[in-house]
Amino acid sequence: MTLHYNTAVVLSGATLLGALAGLVGSFAVLRKRSLTGDALSHASLPGVCIAYLIVGERSLPMFLLGALASGVLGIITINLLTTRTRIREDAAIGSVLGVFFGIGIALSKRISQLPGGGSRAGLDSFLFGKAASMRFGDVVWISVIAAGCLIAILLLYKQFKLISFDSDFGRTLGWPVRRLDLALMSLLAVTVVIGLPAVGVVLTAAMVIIPGASARFWTDRFGRLIALATLFGGAMGFIGTLLSAYNRALPAGPTIVLAGACIFLISLLGGWRRGVIARHLQSKKFHAEISRRRLLEGVWELQQGRGGAVQSADLRQLQSWPPRHLNNTLITAFHAGELTPQPPGFRLSTKGEAAAIEITRTHLIWRELLQEHPEQAAAISDLTAPLSEQVQPELIERMRQRLEQRGDWPTAENRA
Numbered sequence: 001m002t003l004h005y006n007t008a009v010v011l012s013g014a015t016l017l018g019a020l021a022g023l024v025g026s027f028a029v030l031r032k033r034s035l036t037g038d039a040l041s042h043a044s045l046p047g048v049c050i051a052y053l054i055v056g057e058r059s060l061p062m063f064l065l066g067a068l069a070s071g072v073l074g075i076i077t078i079n080l081l082t083t084r085t086r087i088r089e090d091a092a093i094g095s096v097l098g099v100f101f102g103i104g105i106a107l108s109k110r111i112s113q114l115p116g117g118g119s120r121a122g123l124d125s126f127l128f129g130k131a132a133s134m135r136f137g138d139v140v141w142i143s144v145i146a147a148g149c150l151i152a153i154l155l156l157y158k159q160f161k162l163i164s165f166d167s168d169f170g171r172t173l174g175w176p177v178r179r180l181d182l183a184l185m186s187l188l189a190v191t192v193v194i195g196l197p198a199v200g201v202v203l204t205a206a207m208v209i210i211p212g213a214s215a216r217f218w219t220d221r222f223g224r225l226i227a228l229a230t231l232f233g234g235a236m237g238f239i240g241t242l243l244s245a246y247n248r249a250l251p252a253g254p255t256i257v258l259a260g261a262c263i264f265l266i267s268l269l270g271g272w273r274r275g276v277i278a279r280h281l282q283s284k285k286f287h288a289e290i291s292r293r294r295l296l297e298g299v300w301e302l303q304q305g306r307g308g309a310v311q312s313a314d315l316r317q318l319q320s321w322p323p324r325h326l327n328n329t330l331i332t333a334f335h336a337g338e339l340t341p342q343p344p345g346f347r348l349s350t351k352g353e354a355a356a357i358e359i360t361r362t363h364l365i366w367r368e369l370l371q372e373h374p375e376q377a378a379a380i381s382d383l384t385a386p387l388s389e390q391v392q393p394e395l396i397e398r399m400r401q402r403l404e405q406r407g408d409w410p411t412a413e414n415r416a
Helices: 005-030 034-043 045-055 060-084 089-112 117-121 124-128 136-155 157-165 167-172 177-215 222-245 252-270 276-306 312-318 323-335 350-372 374-378 393-406
Strands: 339-342 345-348
Touching (some): 005 034, 005 136, 005 157, 034 177, 045 060, 060 089, 060 177, 124 177, 136 157, 136 177, 157 177, 167 177, 222 252, 252 276, 276 312, 312 323, 323 339
Antiparallel strands (some): 339 345
């Protein structure tokens, strides 16, 4: 498949732009500032119109400079509204977005009424994007800006990482959190402005938000998320532009965003960390493990109480088990070799007995932990992980000794 020169230029520019949007936008997603990109793009329209009214002709550098100035003014306005008044951030973003965009539409209407104004200004390309008009010089500009943003992020990587998760802790360390946040928002403003000619005011926010939101389904590691977001952004720019190049009926800007929507849908369903399928499988695994623990602990308790074989009816009487759920759990335990038949029922095997003792011990320590140290119990995030990995070993040892002194500590020697 041979690409024309113009197509290759547009393809390179859109891919670089998408990668830049994913790189910078991922920080906005982590900072819960996703709507800030939308506000920036809409707030930039008055700057484009004012730049045309001042220059009197279509000048891309002046348009971008005006858009950047107007966008930064919008961000400053949002910051003042949230810090100096009782207005919440989402309300401030919505207000600035609507007001600035309304001013931009009014100014663009005025420009369209000037003799030759509408066609000469080319404002439609800033509203809806026109990636096909990208030139080699634009690609060079995007490359330079992308390199500058990458250098800034590498230099301030540790600081940006901290304020993305815990800005209050950054303040306690004496870091200029507000300045760092302003620097991050400035990078976002530059990214949004440089993307206006390609995807337009209306769709730029999607290009900034989608890669970071998609990457969130695949990993919990900060570095990997940034890398994945950059990759997804570049992929949506490349795929969308390529589809548009070989189907003239598809405009490049919307097609890029639709490609991003497909990436997001795939991530939503198939992401192995937070995707729908992965979460469903994790939930099934978690409930199966809880059922296994309940079963082994219940059989151990019944054997301790009376000895001999245990029947499923005894378990249903001891614990509220739905019959089908209990049968499935019993089958799994037999396959795992944790139960062995003993007419007229079953009992724990050696393997099952060891597991039941360990589960019962963990349950008893959990109960002690909840009663004596509830703050420690509240800090535990994974209920299936060993307690020794989440609680201080000295604390577990003290609770074990207390249980032994009371005669409640189960061992293989006190089996029925």
